[in-house]
Every structure is written in structure tokens, then in C-alpha cells.
Amino acid sequence: MADDLSTSTTSSVGPSDTNEGATIDAAKYKEMVSVLNDLISHNHSFYDDYTTVCDCQCQCDCGRGAL
Amino acid sequence: MAQRTVSANSTTYPAGGAAAINSTNVGDLNTKFSSGNTIEADHMNKLRGMLNNAIAHYHNYTDMYSSKTYGNTGHSGDLEESKDSTATTSRPSDATAVAVGEAIQATRFNQYANLSRFMHSHTHSISDRIVS
Numbered sequence: 001m002a003d004d005l006s007t008s009t010t011s012s013v014g015p016s017d018t019n020e021g022a023t024i025d026a027a028k029y030k031e032m033v034s035v036l037n038d039l040i041s042h043n044h045s046f047y048d049d050y051t052t053v054c055d056c057q058c059q060c061d062c063g064r065g066a067l
Numbered sequence: 068m069a070q071r072t073v074s075a076n077s078t079t080y081p082a083g084g085a086a087a088i089n090s091t092n093v094g095d096l097n098t099k100f101s102s103g104n105t106i107e108a109d110h111m112n113k114l115r116g117m118l119n120n121a122i123a124h125y126h127n128y129t130d131m132y133s134s135k136t137y138g139n140t141g142h143s144g145d146l147e148e149s150k151d152s153t154a155t156t157s158r159p160s161d162a163t164a165v166a167v168g169e170a171i172q173a174t175r176f177n178q179y180a181n182l183s184r185f186m187h188s189h190t191h192s193i194s195d196r197i198v199s
Contacts, residue, residue: 005156005190014183020173028176029100029114032183036117037093039186043126046152048073049197050131050145 006046010038068197069134075126075152086116088124111165111179118182122158125151125191132196146198152191159185 012034018024080088092113099110133146162179165171 005192007188007190009188010186013187014185015180017177017180018173022173024171024176026100026102026104028180029106030097032114032118032179033093033096033100035183035186036088036096036121037090039088039121039124040090040093042078044075044152044191045072046075046128046191046193047070047195048128048131048193049068049070049195050133051197052069052134052136054136 006044008042008044010035010042012038071131073128073131075128076149077127078124079127079151080120080124082116082120082123085113086120088117088121092117106171108165108167108169111171111175114179115162115164118179118186119161121186122161122182122189123154125154127151128193130193130196132198148196150193150196152193154191155185155189156192158189 012031014035015028015031018028080086085092096110096114096117099113100106127149128151129147130150131145131147135144135146159182162182163175165175
């Protein structure tokens, strides 16, 4: 069974957690916005399994006579 | 059995308007979250709406389930269908809203931050059809 998971990683990682009483500056919010910006055009590659089938349609009707 | 790598054809974010993941809303938030500005509940809730929209997104892709080769005619054809992936795998709960007048505490900020870190590196699963 193929792995059908695909991870997409944005260049922005998002802010780290803050502690009670710590100052949250604008830059930490902008880190969240930066992740959202990266998501506008992100993509994934999926691993897609499939079978291969030879659907032969040979209809030989050679009239070359008997050997 | 064979395997290929296929990129998603499109991305769907369920919500539009102020929660849409687009450059207009990103630009708006970057303006609001500028040094010296007062952060209002409205700003936080716009960020919340976009984060919740982001974790619910999914992709459309082409699932090939069989590749046919016709022996003596030179023709071949793939059997495939258009399908959607799941939304993000193992996603956290939605971020909660901020009320007007409510202080933004560390726990609320961390809830939002956790969603953005989750989206930094996220996955989807697909139901891979394989039929001969």
C-alpha cells in the first residue's frame, strides 16, 4: 500500500508560545500572518498507486494458406 | 502495480470573505498587527477566522487507478478520476473567538500560535483508488 500522505512545509514556522506576563509584540503576530501568506500558493505531491493493464486487441486473421 | 507522484490541481478553503486565505486579507492583517497599533478583538477574530479556514482546507487531485496499453494498435489510455483529499490530518481544534473588552491572555495567543505552527507543516490523506 502506497504512502498517500504528503507534507507541505511553509517557509514561515509560526511563533513560539508565550508565557504569562510576557510582552507579545507585533512581530509575533506577523509570524502567524506570514504562515497564512505562504499557504496562499502551497501544494502537495501525492503518491498515487495504479495498475497497468495490457488490453490486447489482436485479431489476426491471416489467410496465407496451409503449409 | 505502479506508482506515480501527482501534484494537487487546486486548493479549496471553505470560507471566503474576511476568512479567505488571500493576499488582500494577509495585507490587511499585516497592517493591523503593526508596531504601535492597538490590537482589537476584531483583528484577533479575523486572524482566528483565517487560521480556522486554513486547517479545514483540502486539495483536488487526479487519481489514476489504471493505465491501459493496447497491444497492437499503438493506443493507450489512463483510467482516472477527479478526487478531493481530506482536510488537514490530525488538525487541532478551531481557535476560539475574542470578545470586545477581553484581555488577550497567553493561553489564547498560544492557541492561535499552535494553529499556525500546525499549518507550517501539515499533511492530507487521500483514498487511493487502484482498480485493474
